[in-house]
Amino acid sequence: xxxxxxxxxxxxxxxxxxxxxxxxxxxxxxxxxxxxxxxxxxxxxxxxxxxxxxxxxxxxxxxxxxxxxxxxxxxxxxxxxxxxxxxxxxxxxxxxxxxxxxxxxxxxxxxxxxxx
Amino acid sequence: xxxxxxxxxxxxxxxxxxxxxxxxxxxxxxxxxxxxxxxxxxxxxxxxxxxxxxxxxxxxxxxxxxxxxxxxxxxxxxxxxxxxxxxxxxxxxxxxxxxxxxxxxxxxxxxxxxxxxxx
Numbered sequence: 001x002x003x004x005x006x007x008x009x010x011x012x013x014x015x016x017x018x019x020x021x022x023x024x025x026x027x028x029x030x031x032x033x034x035x036x037x038x039x040x041x042x043x044x045x046x047x048x049x050x051x052x053x054x055x056x057x058x059x060x061x062x063x064x065x066x067x068x069x070x071x072x073x074x075x076x077x078x079x080x081x082x083x084x085x086x087x088x089x090x091x092x093x094x095x096x097x098x099x100x101x102x103x104x105x106x107x108x109x110x111x112x113x114x115x116x
Numbered sequence: 117x118x119x120x121x122x123x124x125x126x127x128x129x130x131x132x133x134x135x136x137x138x139x140x141x142x143x144x145x146x147x148x149x150x151x152x153x154x155x156x157x158x159x160x161x162x163x164x165x166x167x168x169x170x171x172x173x174x175x176x177x178x179x180x181x182x183x184x185x186x187x188x189x190x191x192x193x194x195x196x197x198x199x200x201x202x203x204x205x206x207x208x209x210x211x212x213x214x215x216x217x218x219x220x221x222x223x224x225x226x227x228x229x230x231x232x233x234x235x
Contacts, residue, residue, distance in 0.1 A: 004158070006158075009156070036226075041228070042228060043119070043120065043207070043225075043226035043227050043228045043229065044207070044209075044224075044226035045226070046223045046224070049223070090158060090159070092159075104149075104159070104161070104224065105161070106151075106158035106159040107158050108156070108157050108158040109156075109157075109158055
């Protein structure tokens, strides 16, 4: 079984400052990693995903994440945030499955609050 | 629109009543998931449908929960004899797996959710 830990429930940051949202996972097998964003009153939207290859993954809206296998982490970063980035961010992991029927396991979410 | 839709958006019910939540996936998406998101928590997997295969019900928390899906269309999640701990946002997601790939790494498209409040 896999699990996901998002260490920060809330991250306040000023506009144009850099931000890092932390995510650690545990799994006994190889995993795929995802970051989803949930804007107020909207559904979840995929930001980026790591399947294989380069450990630095670039996503939409200027976000990127780095897969670190030794530290079992997949932290999300953005060098300069905007007010519009205020949202809830969820890290998720999916373990390889022969049946392909494995659902995503989500972290508890991090609320990013960008202040002017 | 072309996204996943869910209805109702909000549902308030009394303890002990049955509720039915609906999910309309994106047309052509063969796989469908139901998740539950309690306040301040992450998403919990409930049930998974893939085409005509038997659903994966391993995430359903009790026998009061059931879900159906006809073919690759609408799905309904039914909660019988609701309890206060059932209060949560119920999210539906659909996937169109690419041929030759496992659905576990295809993007899930989420609906806006149904906020269920049990009084």
